[in-house]
Amino acid sequence: MTVGDRPTGVEAVVNLPSHRWDSKEAVAYETAQEAINEVIGCYIAALNLERHSADPDQVRIEDLRAEIVACVQDQRALNPRDRPAIAASRDKYSRLLAELRAELQ
Numbered sequence: 507m508t509v510g511d512r513p514t515g516v517e518a519v520v521n522l523p524s525h526r527w528d529s530k531e532a533v534a535y536e537t538a539q540e541a542i543n544e545v546i547g548c549y550i551a552a553l554n555l556e557r558h559s560a561d562p563d564q565v566r567i568e569d570l571r572a573e574i575v576a577c578v579q580d581q582r583a584l585n586p587r588d589r590p591a592i593a594a595s596r597d598k599y600s601r602l603l604a605e606l607r608a609e610l611q
Contacts, residue, residue: 527586534596535586541599542581548606549574555610 527535553570556562577599584595 531586531589534589534592535584538584538592538596538599539581541596541603542577542584544603545599545606546574546577546581548603548610549577551610552606 549570553567553574556566556570580595585591
């Protein structure tokens with residue numbers, strides 16, 4: 507495959523150094539990523555509810571969009587080799603997910 511044939515975004519992973527994962531490390535990283543994904547989903551659900559409400563609050567809409575952007579940035583910055591950051595991210599987003607789910611009920 508030539509550079510021109512690569513799908514968009516492949517450049518971001520082609521030159522990554524190799525890394526050996528153990529199962530525990532891989533599960534922790536994937537759990538952190540999934541927690542962030544679920545929080546993003548909750549923010550999107552809240553955003554859609556606000557946008558389609560009878561009187562949409564533009565400040566809330568902008569705040570929710572900013573939260574989504576922050577989540578995506580955190581997700582992209584999460585380093586699979588940084589175990590303390592993975593644990594902190596998993597804990598942070600798991601707590602946030604519980605709060606958001608309660609709000610959306």
